[in-house]
Amino acid sequence: MTVVAWVLRGIVAVAFIGMGINHFRPRAARGMARMIPPRLRREGILKPINLVYFTGACEVLGGVGILLPWTRLAAGIALAVFLVLVFPANAYAARNPDRFGRLAIPFWPRLIAQVVFIALVLVAGILA
Numbered sequence: 001m002t003v004v005a006w007v008l009r010g011i012v013a014v015a016f017i018g019m020g021i022n023h024f025r026p027r028a029a030r031g032m033a034r035m036i037p038p039r040l041r042r043e044g045i046l047k048p049i050n051l052v053y054f055t056g057a058c059e060v061l062g063g064v065g066i067l068l069p070w071t072r073l074a075a076g077i078a079l080a081v082f083l084v085l086v087f088p089a090n091a092y093a094a095r096n097p098d099r100f101g102r103l104a105i106p107f108w109p110r111l112i113a114q115v116v117f118i119a120l121v122l123v124a125g126i127l128a
Contacts, residue, residue: 076125
């Protein structure tokens, strides 16, 4: 079981660190900022591009945290909460495929994938 846990944590870490780093690429960051639903848009420190940078940092820190024994459980829980909180942006993109192109993964497959991701980060955070 230890090898399975290690491999799962490695996959989760690489995925989240990679996705998080992508949030800092200018073109990708602009696309993600457009995905934030209009009702959640704010100005100032909470403007969409800053939220993209913040979520990118959360993903990188969560990916690193899932690898460290003393932060693993907290990181797994935090990543699960994170995935719930960013889902509105994914749902907004799914409802507007003409605007978001490849970023607009259809709603139901994206929801199923999100639930699977949540399960994986929780399992990765709990496994010894």
